[in-house]
Amino acid sequence: MSDTVESVIVAIDGPSGTGKSSTSRAVAAALGLSYLDTGAQYRAITWWMISNGVDVQDPAAIATAAAKPAIVSGTDPANPTITVDGVDVTGPIRTPEVTSKVSAVSAVPEVRARITELQRSIASSAATGIVVEGRDIGTTVLPDADLKIFLTASPEARAARRSGELKGTDVAATKEALVKRDAADSSRKTSPLAKADDAVEVDTTDLTLEQVIECVVTLVEERRCATENTENTEKPAAR
Numbered sequence: 010m011s012d013t014v015e016s017v018i019v020a021i022d023g024p025s026g027t028g029k030s031s032t033s034r035a036v037a038a039a040l041g042l043s044y045l046d047t048g049a050q051y052r053a054i055t056w057w058m059i060s061n062g063v064d065v066q067d068p069a070a071i072a073t074a075a076a077k078p079a080i081v082s083g084t085d086p087a088n089p090t091i092t093v094d095g096v097d098v099t100g101p102i103r104t105p106e107v108t109s110k111v112s113a114v115s116a117v118p119e120v121r122a123r124i125t126e127l128q129r130s131i132a133s134s135a136a137t138g139i140v141v142e143g144r145d146i147g148t149t150v151l152p153d154a155d156l157k158i159f160l161t162a163s164p165e166a167r168a169a170r171r172s173g174e175l176k177g178t179d180v181a182a183t184k185e186a187l188v189k190r191d192a193a194d195s196s197r198k199t200s201p202l203a204k205a206d207d208a209v210e211v212d213t214t215d216l217t218l219e220q221v222i223e224c225v226v227t228l229v230e231e232r233r234c235a236t237e238n239t240e241n242t243e244k245p246a247a248r
């Protein structure tokens with residue numbers, strides 16, 4: 010085995026509440042990789058549109074404003090950060106208002122083009138590699154990723170997890186909102202939520218978070234070994 014570890018790009022996609030963020034952060038931390046939450050970037054641009062009075066039901070207005078906010082993502086899995094025009098928006102991007110409007114904003118092609126370019130630039134500058142999580146990472150943003158994972162879970166399990174986070178919220182209402190957002194994200198024209206043909210699907214409904222993390226860490230390590238073996242067999246034999 011070679012001493013130098015190759016940089017590795019991991020794409021993790023799936024609907025809301027399947028465990029993308031928790032799994033991606035833990036896998037990145039365990040393997041010494043960077044971490045990027047692309048949903049936070051779409052939430053950040055949505056927060057900016059709301060804060061600046063842009064009508065989120067007006068795709069032309071959103072398209073015109075799409076280039077204005079400066080969005081910066083910190084990629085340390087121990088402390089992921091997100092700022093808009095220098096303002097820390099970690100808390101504000103998780104409000105119910107942003108959650109209910111993010112699908113409309115993120116469906117606008119000009120928004121996707123801008124955020125996709127940002128994501129590719131962050132991924133290409135990650136020295137040891139990166140775990141990038143979202144909805145279209147394996148299909149559109151990083152189609153050449155070394156490993157693609159598509160997480161799924163039943164709507165009931167996902168709603169129970171989300172209501173557990175947002176204390177006091179009704180599980181049935183959470184499930185309804187979540188299914189509605191999935192439908193909007195899956196049916197938009199530009200890079201919808203979808204499983205890449207070469208992604209490994211992991212159903213997390215009956216798995217603990219620890220089991221999912223272990224499964225993905227194993228898949229990354231297997232992929233790294235496979236890549237190293239291919240490189241070794243391609244090299245001419247040492248004399």
Ligand SMILES: Nc1ncnc2c1ncn2[C@@H]1O[C@H](COP(=O)(O)OP(=O)(O)O)[C@@H](O)[C@H]1O
Binds near residue numbers: 024028031170221
């Ligand atoms: N396999 C699992 N079993 C139980 N709870 C989980 C599991 N995976 C994630 N969770 C919990 O569900 C919630 C949503 O997870 P998150 O990682 O934010 O999902 P996503 O990024 O896909 O929306 C979090 O509170 C997380 O701790």
Ligand SMILES: Nc1ccn([C@H]2C[C@H](O)[C@@H](COP(=O)(O)OP(=O)(O)O)O2)c(=O)n1
Binds near residue numbers: 026052190
């Ligand atoms: N790569 C991505 C990531 C997120 N989005 C959009 C669609 C999602 O409903 C929102 C919010 O994503 P986020 O991952 O924060 O969603 P959850 O809070 O985990 O449910 O952003 C997207 O269009 N493409």
